[in-house]
Amino acid sequence: MLKQPAEPLDLMFQALADPTRRRMVERLTLGSASVSELAEPFKMSLPAVVQHLQVLEQSGLVKTQKVGRVRTCTIDPGALSLAEKWINDRRIGWERRLDRLGAFLDALPDDGDPGT
Amino acid sequence: MLKQPAEPLDLMFQALADPTRRRMVERLTLGSASVSELAEPFKMSLPAVVQHLQVLEQSGLVKTQKVGRVRTCTIDPGALSLAEKWINDRRIGWERRLDRLGAFLDALPDDGDPGT
DNA sequence: CGGTTGCTTAAGCATAAGATTAAGTAATTT
DNA sequence: AAATTACTTAATCTTATGCTTAAGCAACCG
Numbered sequence: 520m521l522k523q524p525a526e527p528l529d530l531m532f533q534a535l536a537d538p539t540r541r542r543m544v545e546r547l548t549l550g551s552a553s554v555s556e557l558a559e560p561f562k563m564s565l566p567a568v569v570q571h572l573q574v575l576e577q578s579g580l581v582k583t584q585k586v587g588r589v590r591t592c593t594i595d596p597g598a599l600s601l602a603e604k605w606i607n608d609r610r611i612g613w614e615r616r617l618d619r620l621g622a623f624l625d626a627l628p629d630d631g632d633p634g635t
Numbered sequence: 636m637l638k639q640p641a642e643p644l645d646l647m648f649q650a651l652a653d654p655t656r657r658r659m660v661e662r663l664t665l666g667s668a669s670v671s672e673l674a675e676p677f678k679m680s681l682p683a684v685v686q687h688l689q690v691l692e693q694s695g696l697v698k699t700q701k702v703g704r705v706r707t708c709t710i711d712p713g714a715l716s717l718a719e720k721w722i723n724d725r726r727i728g729w730e731r732r733l734d735r736l737g738a739f740l741d742a743l744p745d746d747g748d749p750g751t
Numbered sequence: 752c753g754g755t756t757g758c759t760t761a762a763g764c765a766t767a768a769g770a771t772t773a774a775g776t777a778a779t780t781t
Numbered sequence: 782a783a784a785t786t787a788c789t790t791a792a793t794c795t796t797a798t799g800c801t802t803a804a805g806c807a808a809c810c811g
Binding site (some may be wrong): 541552596616 | 642643644648649651652653654657660661664665667710712715718719721722723725726729730732
């Protein structure tokens with residue numbers, strides 16, 4: 520495999536590809552939470568939750584900061600726009616293509632499709 | 636790990652998490668392609684490309700059909716809307732939260748101390 | 752018919768990912 | 782100060798992922 524340094528989009532989509540992590544993001548859209556609050560809905564061990572959290576942090580989706588012994592996690596909603604933009608660009612590219620195809624079909628003589 | 640059957644969103648984001656697969660999707664937004672046309676820009680082996688293609692198919696992003704010995708691949712742009720919707724829902728949830736916070740702050744007296 | 756083309760199948764291998772348990776550390780509480 | 786809380790770190794395990802090479806097979810071309 521010999522991976523080269525993963526790009527931001529890789530990290531984003533990879534982070535979102537796991538249901539546990541998506542649930543964590545969903546939780547954080549309701550407001551910030553400590554690590555143990557984040558972990559509470561899951562039956563997995565705390566270290567496992569923290570590993571998921573690290574994936575989210577590396578993707579930029581979540582920021583954390585530690586005060587005393589409590590680490591507080593917040594979502595960075597701007598980060599999501601990166602993934603959103605990629606998806607949107609694909610749709611735009613696709614629609615442009617359909618437009619061209621439509622124009623092409625419009626330019627054909629009438630006998631092309633005897634539908635109605 | 637013992638994975639349970641992956642949900643559609645898992646498959647979608649997982650499919651998009653790989654740069655090779657994203658490039659394949661980008662290529663397909665320009666129009667359909669055979670497997671070897673799809674493979675052409677990459678220096679990896681053909682089986683490797685086909686494996687990526689299978690991931691894309693399982694995610695629903697790409698449809699293929701074989702005629703003679705040629706398999707033709709097309710993108711299914713509707714599939715992307717699933718991922719798009721999830722992202723958008725998060726943003727909406729986040730914005731609603733910000734609105735509530737704003738309303739709360741607006742309801743405070745000017746000096747910020749809810750004494751009255 | 753024989754060869755080439757376009758994929759398919761199968762086996763194998765290295766690394767990454769997701770989880771666990773067991774200890775460890777540092778901030779609070781009592 | 783002792784106990785509890787809230788993580789951290791480290792080691793380990795299993796399964797998944799991304800890739801390779803080597804054959805195989807069916808369709809098409811000459």
